[in-house]
Amino acid sequence: MKSQSPTLKILTVLSVLLFLAALAMVFFFTPLEATMNYVQKVFYFHISNAWVGMLGFMVAAVAGIAYLVSHNRKWDSLEMAAIEISLVFFLIAIMLGSIWAKPVWNTWWTWDPRLTTAAIVELIYLACLLLRQGIDDPDRRARFCAVYTLVGSLSVPITFLSIRLFRTIHPVVIGNGSANGQGSFAMTSPMLATMFFCLFSFSVIFATLLWHRLRLENLMVAIEERQMEVL
């Protein structure tokens, strides 16, 4: 197994620095929102984690298509890596949303279209990882996951658009949303700059983690192949 490439090392250090810079911007650069004050600062990481989660699920769908076309197992590795990382980020987004909702909506959870579709997305991809464990043949497993991920990816745009299509209390920060939205606020320039910086930082963090996770997946494949030779 190859050792870490210098690019990956640089990307790892850059990711840590970007994460710390994003935290510093949230706490020291953005102003306090007039109505929600401190808890509104959860917004920057909430939206960034949700963005990266959705990005990863779409990467997995593209990798699934690539596997079905090429039957190259490196696409299956990419798919699994993207799904696992996205599940972590999306879980954080859901948890942050719930923590934000408690003081603003006066509840930890409500079966609102956005929250419900987000929970469904998380469960769909979690099920993919669990079901995958039950298939021994690597090619069948990869084919199953590619098709599953492709079908499952339909839930991602539905979740993204749910606050724009349905009556929901989840606010739309950019653009026009439902009139029932609770917890929306006017974005000032520093808030907007911080939001985009956080989105960028988390995209870099996602790419770094994906690379690390891919190396782990390749190691698993190497072990599987070695086991076939030995046994």
Place this chain on the structure above:
Amino acid sequence: MLDPTISIKYMIAGYAVVVVVLPGYLVSLLLRWRALKHKLQDLEDVAGKK
């Protein structure tokens, strides 16, 4: 307007989630990497003996 003392508690809880879950995932990656490296080494030792 939300009470700042309540609001700040939820903000801290939110960021605590981030700083616990993300490093937790990193640690899990590291532990899995180490375990797999050991496993690969063992398999190579077995293959070498054969």
